[in-house]
Each structure stands twice: as structure tokens, then as C-alpha cells.
Amino acid sequence: MEMKKTLLLPLIFPVFLFAVPIIHAAPGNSKLxxxxxxxxxxxxxxSDVPIHSDIEFHFILSFAIDYSTSLSPSNGNFSVQWDKHNLGPSAIASIKARKxxxxxxxxxxxxxxxxxTHVHFAPKSINSxxxxxxxxxxRIAKEYDLDGIDIDYEHxxxxxxxxxxxxxxxxxxxxQNKIVSFASIAPYDNATVQSNYLALWKKYGHLIDYVNxxxxxxxxxxxxxxxxxxxxDQSCNYRDGKVLVSFGTDGSGGLSPAKGFFEACGRLKRLRKLHGIFIWSADDSKKAGFRLEKQSQNFLASIQ
Incomplete structure (x- = not known):
């Protein structure tokens, strides 16, 4: 840290110290x-999912897990569990080229x-x-030409x-090695889950770009x-982080689009606190023709 130089004043002049206010970066909205x-x-x-050209769109492949074929933890040896046929390297190259x-x-x-079977975070040691x-x-990131990583351990x-x-x-x-350019975490309001993610945030929050x-x-x-x-509450927990709002298309809980989700987004937009929206999940949205994906993107594209 660079040390500040101190100006020494003659003793005949009194020195007054004033508190300098801390200026935080202005909040902002995001078309994400x-x-x-x-x-x-x-x-x-x-290619099933409609994508608005005026917003940034992140697909998050679900999931890579460090479990063996015997359904036991494998200590960090990850393998791909998503649909390799429809969501493989060639499909990724194609969607990136078109969009x-x-x-x-x-x-x-x-x-x-x-x-x-719950997927547990179960390391044998930190180093291993x-x-x-x-x-x-x-290896997976390079094979699939991935841009980012998301952490969604829940057990x-x-x-x-x-x-x-x-x-x-x-x-x-x-x-540091430019394997990925962004990272996110996906906590929820559970004591055990929060204790783990908040410990991560406290020490390594500077590496985390989004809180899903x-x-x-x-x-x-x-x-x-x-x-x-x-x-x-969560913006206070993950202070200075980009906390994204979310809903599920699988019939899960929370504030649904039918009950005022976009009204809440409008309030956050006016407060300049809307950092983006994420949805669980495209698999569940397919049967409805991705109606809520279209609505979400139209809303985000309207941000001035």
C-alpha cells in the first residue's frame, strides 16, 4: 500500500482534522x-431459448459434479452431468457464433x-x-469453451x-490463469448454506461477480x-455484491411473475439496484414456450 505523504505545518497554525466521507460507487441496473x-x-x-439482442445472456450448464459412478464423492474430480448431446461443445460454438x-x-x-442422492461437498483435504x-x-472449461463458473453446492x-x-x-x-472470466455463487436462505457461502464471501468475495x-x-x-x-437482507449479507433476483419455472416458491415479480423488479430498477435476473430453469420453461424468458428480457431491454 502506498503511504501518504504528510505536510508539516508551522506550529503557529492550528491543525484541524475533518472526517472525510467514504464515497461508494453509485448503484446501477444491468441488462443481464x-x-x-x-x-x-x-x-x-x-437454440430453443429466445435471446434478445439487446441484453447479455448467460447459459449456466447444470451440473458438473465430483461424484463417481458409484454415487460417492470423488474429492474434486469433476465430470459433466448435463446433456452432452444437445449441450455439447459444438452446440456452444454454434450459439455463440449466432448470438x-x-x-x-x-x-x-x-x-x-x-x-x-444429495450431492455433498466432501473434500478429503483442501490441497487434494x-x-x-x-x-x-x-479440462472441462477448455473442451466446452466456457466463460464462467457457478458454485451451487447445497449440502x-x-x-x-x-x-x-x-x-x-x-x-x-x-x-488468474484466465480459464474463466466470471464467477457466481447460488446460495439460499438456510442456516447451513448461508454459513458456508458467507465464509467464502468474507474472504474471497472479490472474486465473485454475481450472487444468484x-x-x-x-x-x-x-x-x-x-x-x-x-x-x-441478502444485499446486506453479500455487501457490495451484485445480487440477482430470481424465480423458478418449475412451480417452486418465492415471488412468482404472476404475483408481482416484475413489479418488484420495477421498484429495484427505480432504485438502481437491479443487477439482473436469473431463472431456474430452461428445462422447465420449454413446455410453456419460454414465455417468461421473453417477458424478462423485454423488461431488461427497456432499462434506460
Whole structure:
């Protein structure tokens, strides 16, 4: 840190010290839509999803997991679980060529593998997990020409400090070596989940570009005023982070578009706190013709 030079004044003049206010960067809105894709094996393709040319669109491939074929943790040795046929390297190259505003990331973890097995974060040691994760995820990122990474572990067999160090060191390596250009996390309002992600945020938050907070994990019937409070709560938890608002198209909870989601977005837009929207998930939206994806993008494109 550069030391400030001090001007010495003659003793005959009194010196007055004044508090200097801290000026924070002005908040701002973002024309960003992010959507998880590929988790449910419903034959969805990138080309199925309508993409507005005036916004930035992130597809988040779901999921890469460090589990073996015997459904047991493999200590950071990740493999692809999304639909490799429809969402493979050639499909990514094609959508990026046709839609320059598209970027593609992979998400780690998720809730379950198969029908009932929870995906646990279960490192044998920090060093071994990080070493294996860096090697396996670098290979996947290069094969698929990925731009970013998302962390969506929801079950933990380790303490928050271990999670913070493993994920923080992984993100440090991937970013410093330009394997990925952006990173996000996907917490929700659960004590264990939050303790892990907040430990990560406290030490490595400078590496995290977006907080995909799962607002759809709140109760069904959430009102606009409740949603606004939840947003402020999480913005305080992940202070100075870009907390994105979200809804699910799978019938999950939270504030639905039918009950005022876009009204809440309008309020945040006026406050210049709308950092973007993310949706779970394209697999569930296909049957409705991606109606809410269109509505979300039209809303974001209207931001001045």
C-alpha cells in the first residue's frame, strides 16, 4: 500500500482534522439474464431459448459434479452431468457464433444426483480437493469453451472455513490463469448454506461477480413487500455484491411473475439496484414456450 505523504505545518497554525466521507460507487441496473439449463434431461437446446439482442445472456450448464459412478464423492474430480448431446461443445460454438451476447458457464454441485442422492461437498483435504478440481474443471472449461463458473453446492460434509478455502483457491486459480472470466455463487436462505457461502464471501468475495440468490426457495405466496425485504437482507449479507433476483419455472416458491415479480423488479430498477435476473430453469420453461424468458428480457431491454 502506498503511504501518504504528510505536510508539516508551522506550529503557529492550528491543525484541524475533518472526517472525510467514504464515497461508494453509485448503484446501477444491468441488462443481464442468466438461466440454468440441462439439469433435468428434458432435451432442451440452446437454440430453443429466445435471446434478445439487446441484453447479455448467460447459459449456466447444470451440473458438473465430483461424484463417481458409484454415487460417492470423488474429492474434486469433476465430470459433466448435463446433456452432452444437445449441450455439447459444438452446440456452444454454434450459439455463440449466432448470438454474440451469449456467454456460457458451468455450475458445480446442485441438489441431487439421480433421484434421491444429495450431492455433498466432501473434500478429503483442501490441497487434494483443489488440485483435483483445478485439473478436472480446467479440462472441462477448455473442451466446452466456457466463460464462467457457478458454485451451487447445497449440502456440506465439511466446515465453512474448508468450503471457503477450497472454493476460494479454485476461483483464484481459474481466474488468474484466465480459464474463466466470471464467477457466481447460488446460495439460499438456510442456516447451513448461508454459513458456508458467507465464509467464502468474507474472504474471497472479490472474486465473485454475481450472487444468484435463490429467492424461489422462500415460501410460495411471497408478497412484493416481503420480496423487497428479502432482497435488502441478502444485499446486506453479500455487501457490495451484485445480487440477482430470481424465480423458478418449475412451480417452486418465492415471488412468482404472476404475483408481482416484475413489479418488484420495477421498484429495484427505480432504485438502481437491479443487477439482473436469473431463472431456474430452461428445462422447465420449454413446455410453456419460454414465455417468461421473453417477458424478462423485454423488461431488461427497456432499462434506460
Amino acid at each position: 439474464l442468466r438461466e440454468y439449463i440441462g439439469a433435468e434431461g428434458k432435451n432442451v437446446k440452446f 454474440p451476447s451469449v456467454k456460457v458457464a458451468m455450475s458445480l454441485g446442485g441438489d441431487t444426483i439421480g433421484e434421491n 480437493w483443489v488440485s483435483n478440481a483445478v485439473a478436472s474443471l480446467t 456440506f460434509s465439511s466446515d465453512p472455513d474448508t468450503f471457503a478455502e477450497c472454493i476460494g483457491q479454485l476461483l483464484t486459480h481459474l481466474k 440468490f435463490q429467492f424461489y426457495a422462500y415460501d410460495k405466496g411471497t408478497t412484493v413487500s416481503q420480496f423487497m425485504k428479502y432482497f435488502e
